[in-house]
Amino acid sequence: MAEILKPTEENLRLLREFLLSGEVAGLPTETVYGLGANALDPKACQKVFEIKGRPSNDPLICHLSGFSDIERYSESNPTARILAEAFWPGPLTIVLRKKPIVPDMVTSGLDSVALRSPSHPDFRSLMEGCPFPIAAPSANPFSYISPTRSDHVDANLGEKIAYILDGGPCSLGVESTIIDARDPKRPRILRYGALPVADIENALGQRIEAPVKSAADVHIAPGSLPKHYSPRIPVELRTDPISDQELRESDSQLAYLVLRKPNRVLADNIYWLSDNGNLNEIAKKLYAKLRSIDAGDYKKIVAEEAQELGLGLTINDRLRRASYR
Ligand code: TXA
Numbered sequence: 001m002a003e004i005l006k007p008t009e010e011n012l013r014l015l016r017e018f019l020l021s022g023e024v025a026g027l028p029t030e031t032v033y034g035l036g037a038n039a040l041d042p043k044a045c046q047k048v049f050e051i052k053g054r055p056s057n058d059p060l061i062c063h064l065s066g067f068s069d070i071e072r073y074s075e076s077n078p079t080a081r082i083l084a085e086a087f088w089p090g091p092l093t094i095v096l097r098k099k100p101i102v103p104d105m106v107t108s109g110l111d112s113v114a115l116r117s118p119s120h121p122d123f124r125s126l127m128e129g130c131p132f133p134i135a136a137p138s139a140n141p142f143s144y145i146s147p148t149r150s151d152h153v154d155a156n157l158g159e160k161i162a163y164i165l166d167g168g169p170c171s172l173g174v175e176s177t178i179i180d181a182r183d184p185k186r187p188r189i190l191r192y193g194a195l196p197v198a199d200i201e202n203a204l205g206q207r208i209e210a211p212v213k214s215a216a217d218v219h220i221a222p223g224s225l226p227k228h229y230s231p232r233i234p235v236e237l238r239t240d241p242i243s244d245q246e247l248r249e250s251d252s253q254l255a256y257l258v259l260r261k262p263n264r265v266l267a268d269n270i271y272w273l274s275d276n277g278n279l280n281e282i283a284k285k286l287y288a289k290l291r292s293i294d295a296g297d298y299k300k301i302v303a304e305e306a307q308e309l310g311l312g313l314t315i316n317d318r319l320r321r322a323s324y325r
Pocket residue numbers: 029031032033034035058059060061093095107110112113114116118136137138139174175176177178190220221222223224
């Protein structure tokens with residue numbers, strides 16, 4: 001078990017020193033909990049890969065205080081500037097050409113680096129006194145469901161890390177949106193996330209290409225594997241809403257995960273992600289709900305997709321990867 005620390009001044013000081021000494025800790029962000037290390041210390045970052053069981057060709061995001069740090073670690077451009085001004089601090093990760101100061105360990109040898117400035121107040125307080133950016137992937141074992149509470153991190157990685165900073169449940173609940181802005185004229189989405197693509201298009205005043213899918217593009221978005229965010233129990237995904245009748249007649253060995261609360265709550269194996277279909281609420285609860293269902297004895301999880309719009313694209317992306325076998 002890790003020690004779960006409340007965000008007091010004393011604990012934040014302890015964590016800064018812990019990170020500076022080359023160690024790794026669980027840290028809250030507004031999207032999901034991260035497994036943080038000093039991004040300028042290759043050995044510390046190597047520990048992150050080991051603890052997570054992550055392949056070394058899947059690079060880490062560097063977390064910065066804000067836009068003023070961007071030039072220190074990357075070759076910026078006007079598109080990146082507009083995006084950072086519009087959405088930082090917040091759930092947007094921007095990929096840019098890296099500067100030599102960023103270790104190859106962080107970027108898996110790529111010549112680009114993924115940068116984000118999180119808005120979580122405790123993460124920001126921690127960062128304020130850190131003389132380095134914090135490299136942090138989501139704090140889940142490779143390919144399992146991401147953590148949105150400190151006890152999720154403890155359950156999966158508590159044996160391998162000494163400390164987890166408890167910043168409460170994540171307010172957004174899904175990872176940041178990743179955009180490749182190396183070519184300022186043709187920015188590309190690499191991963192759907194908590195920031196809807198339409199918001200980015202509005203800020204830039206242009207349409208943006210959808211996430212890469214082909215194997216040939218894997219070096220651009222190394223982490224976009226088809227199987228990810230996956231519970232132990234297999235997931236069957238439905239493109240159409242699950243009917244009240246199916247829920248009424250449901251097999252008690254299966255768990256049903258629907259987007260909105262059914263008219264009548266029927267049985268213990270029926271789970272829902274929102275009262276009225278609100279996509280923010282659905283995203284916020286998705287991973288925690290999948291984890292609690294996965295702790296049960298079900299043979300299968302039957303889940304329904306959201307509408308392919310706004311955050312619905314992100315929710316469906318995660319559900320599809322969770323259901324991939
Ligand atoms: O919300 C988030 O982004 C969370 C919190 C902790 O900040 N972090 C997160 O990290 O989701 P992770 O490591 O689970 O996912 C980061 C993704 C990976 O798929 C990785 O391949 C991709 O970002 N990535 C990192 N650096 C990249 C780069 N230079 N080019 C393309 N993709 C990159």
